[in-house]
Amino acid sequence: AAVSAGSSLLWVSGSGVVQQGRMVDVTAGTEVSQGAQVSPGHRYLAVEESVVLVTSASAQWAQEGVWASSALNSPNRGMPYLDVSKSAWYVESVAKAYERKVMMGTGTLIFSPTDKATRVMFMVMVGRMAGADVYNSTPWYQKGWDWAVANKISDGTDPNGNITREQIVSMLWRYAGRETVPGDYISDFPDCTSV
Numbered sequence: 001a002a003v004s005a006g007s008s009l010l011w012v013s014g015s016g017v018v019q020q021g022r023m024v025d026v027t028a029g030t031e032v033s034q035g036a037q038v039s040p041g042h043r044y045l046a047v048e049e050s051v052v053l054v055t056s057a058s059a060q061w062a063q064e065g066v067w068a069s070s071a072l073n074s075p076n077r078g079m080p081y082l083d084v085s086k087s088a089w090y091v092e093s094v095a096k097a098y099e100r101k102v103m104m105g106t107g108t109l110i111f112s113p114t115d116k117a118t119r120v121m122f123m124v125m126v127g128r129m130a131g132a133d134v135y136n137s138t139p140w141y142q143k144g145w146d147w148a149v150a151n152k153i154s155d156g157t158d159p160n161g162n163i164t165r166e167q168i169v170s171m172l173w174r175y176a177g178r179e180t181v182p183g184d185y186i187s188d189f190p191d192c193t194s195v
Contacts, residue, residue: 006045008045009023009043009046009052010043011039011042011043014040016037016038017036017054018032018033018034018038018052019054019109020034020106020110021034022046022052023046024047025039025043026042026044028042032044079094079098081094081109081110081111082109083110083113088113100129102125102128103125118160118161118163119154119160119167120141120159120160121163122163122168123147123156124140124141124143124144126148126153126171126175127143127144127147127148128144130151130175152174153174164195166186166195
């Protein structure tokens with residue numbers, strides 16, 4: 001089951017393991033993190049800014065709020081993500097990014113469509129679009145980061161910082177092989193402080 005922030009889950013019977021995200025065991029008054037077992041008879045609440053994935057071979061649960069079951073959500077345009085609704089306005093874009101292997105999600109069965117992207121996530125995406133070998137590295141983004149720096153797509157600074165629209169355009173501009181335009185033209189736009 002995938003449980004969105006603010007939603008709860010009453011684990012009725014069987015065993016389950018938290019694969020991703022964090023929950024509060026309301027019954028015990030404790031926090032439950034990735035790798036922990038869930039207990040029958042306990043109510044769990046997904047914490048803010050978290051989508052929790054609990055897997056089980058055989059279990060029963062009751063849910064309140066936003067949740068998904070792989071049995072109910074698949075197939076979703078061939079995507080494995082439990083947190084991408086078939087009716088979401090962005091489902092076609094996510095499907096194309098997944099089909100082209102530009103974006104692979106943030107975890108097992110989780111895409112995290114409402115999370116902010118980081119600079120290094122975008123470096124990896126550009127590397128994948130370019131057909132570079134940016135897969136299977138430790139940490140997961142290392143080959144993408146190295147590729148982006150080597151190809152002057154990014155200077156590699158602040159890799160875990162949230163990426164801005166300005167930085168996205170700059171990286172794509174460099175990837176396209178365009179010359180840098182001198183001057184400060186961004187201040188001409190009314191939303192320049194939020195890009």
